[in-house]
Amino acid sequence: MGIKAALSKPLAAYTHARDQQWLQHPEKAQQAIFQQILKQAAGTVFGKDHQFSKIKSHADYVKAVPVRDYEGLKPYFDRVKKGEPDILWSGKPIYLAKTSGTTSGTKYIPITKASIPNHINGAKNALLSYIHETGNSQFLDGKLIFLSGSPVLEEVGGIKTGRLSGIVNHHVPGYLRTNQMPSYQTNCIEDWETKLDKVVEETLPQRMTLISGIPPWVQMYFDKLTARTGRPIKDIFPDFSLFVYGGVNFEPYKAKLFQSVGKKIDSIETFPASEGFFAYQNSQHDNGLLLLLNSGIFYEFIPASEYFNENPTRLTIGEVELGVNYALVLSSNAGLWSYSLGDTVKFVSKNPYKVIVSGRIKHFISAFGEHVIGEEVEKALRETMRHFPEVSVAEFTVAPKISSTETEPSYHEWLIEFASQPTDLKAFEQELNTQLCKLNSYYDDLIKGNILQNLKVTALPPAAFQSYMQSQGKLGGQNKVPRLSNDRNLAEGLLKV
Structure with a gap:
């Protein structure tokens, strides 16, 4: 020593x-x-x-x-x-x-x-x-x-x-x-x-x-x-x-x-x-x-x-x-x-x-009155990953997707950069929605009332978040990706990368 x-x-x-x-x-x-x-x-x-x-x-x-x-x-x-x-x-x-x-x-x-x-x-x-x-x-x-x-x-x-x-x-x-x-x-x-x-x-x-x-x-x-x-x-x-x-x-x-x-x-x-x-x-x-x-x-x-x-x-x-x-x-x-x-x-x-x-x-989604907070989305993802042990996540964020038609309800879009993807993405998506319903009663009510449809997961390519942060001049240092947004700015930026 x-x-x-x-x-x-x-x-x-x-x-x-x-x-x-x-x-x-x-x-x-x-x-x-x-x-x-x-x-x-x-x-x-x-x-x-x-x-x-x-x-x-x-x-x-x-x-x-x-x-x-x-x-x-x-x-x-x-x-x-x-x-x-x-x-x-x-x-x-x-x-x-x-x-x-x-x-x-x-x-x-x-x-x-x-x-x-x-x-x-x-x-x-x-x-x-x-x-x-x-x-x-x-x-x-x-x-x-x-x-x-x-x-x-x-x-x-x-x-x-x-x-x-x-x-x-x-x-x-x-x-x-x-x-x-x-x-x-x-x-x-x-x-x-x-x-x-x-x-x-x-x-x-x-x-x-x-x-x-x-x-x-x-x-x-x-x-x-x-x-x-x-x-x-x-x-x-x-x-x-x-x-x-x-x-x-x-x-x-x-x-x-x-x-x-x-x-x-x-x-x-x-x-x-x-x-x-x-x-x-x-x-x-x-x-x-x-x-x-x-x-x-x-x-x-x-x-x-x-x-x-x-x-x-x-x-x-x-x-x-x-x-x-x-x-x-x-x-x-x-x-x-x-x-x-x-x-x-x-x-x-x-x-x-x-x-x-x-x-x-101030990082929450309440575009529809659900007031989902960061702790809830992180816990929902963590609990879902327990059911899908093959999955690992590099980074993620969640944004509202407001429907452009009256017949199809709006939903939460989860933009996830997987380090290791689920073998069944639809099953993963369903379990993630179930876990979030358990954690947030307002979200659950909106799903049951058909005000919102079940969340959807968009799998992003490797290094998508890194590329986006670099494009914004925020790569490295103490810069962090917001878990939640009430608008589509971050989501649309990531989808363009």
């Missing part, structure tokens, strides 16, 4: 013991953050506009600060982007994380001196938690790859600006720098396919032990490795033992990815975003993600069924219930205030508080 692996074990034990302090008092930890961030931002433009100095309780805060998304806070973000100080947080941010928005175009999310530890420590503690539970630390002695965006930063309003993964790249601890792959020069390549070819070239001779990235882009990396060598990943990298991922639900990719590896390996799910690092999987024995309640972020939870109400219920951590879909709202030391992230979560444990990411609040 190398020195890094050996030293990580006492550090992991120390971190675990320290975390028990807030884990045992989660509501107290959240209240402390609530009071601290309000006090520190009271003198900012936003704090004065919303009379932070008069807020004494969460009820006061709810009255003073409405829930807004990026668009709602954009006048403040625009002033931050111009380089004005003391707008959302004291001083200026040290970074702006540049990310794609669905309605707002490019978003610029502030990262402050106070909030950068949230991003760095979240990822570090996810690994230390794994080491503490499993005793496996030998991966630290091998090469670690983080498939990420370019670390090259530009300046906007005098503030360093770039993709979150590129920003975080500058904060990789020194003791891991010698292990990190790919090289800085390769990470700076903007074109994803060119970059991936170079990553393959650099990593092939190395002893890779940990691989991290968004599952569909890691799958592309694995495919290129296997195409180059004709071997499964376990033979190329026999010491590869840990996969770290986040950003999308792993389940639709899991079978194909592990098939590419050729053996079962441990994995750690994380929940990062430009707005913060929120949770990580702290046990190999369940899929729940430990919500980080002591990391500079104060959370509010809106029942998803109320999200579009004029005055939705806003709950704090002590008020949540298990099994309910909540829209995640956060206020933080990055200068985000009652900011609607857009993600929905569902609590699977309250001791400690653990969540699963259930979807996007």
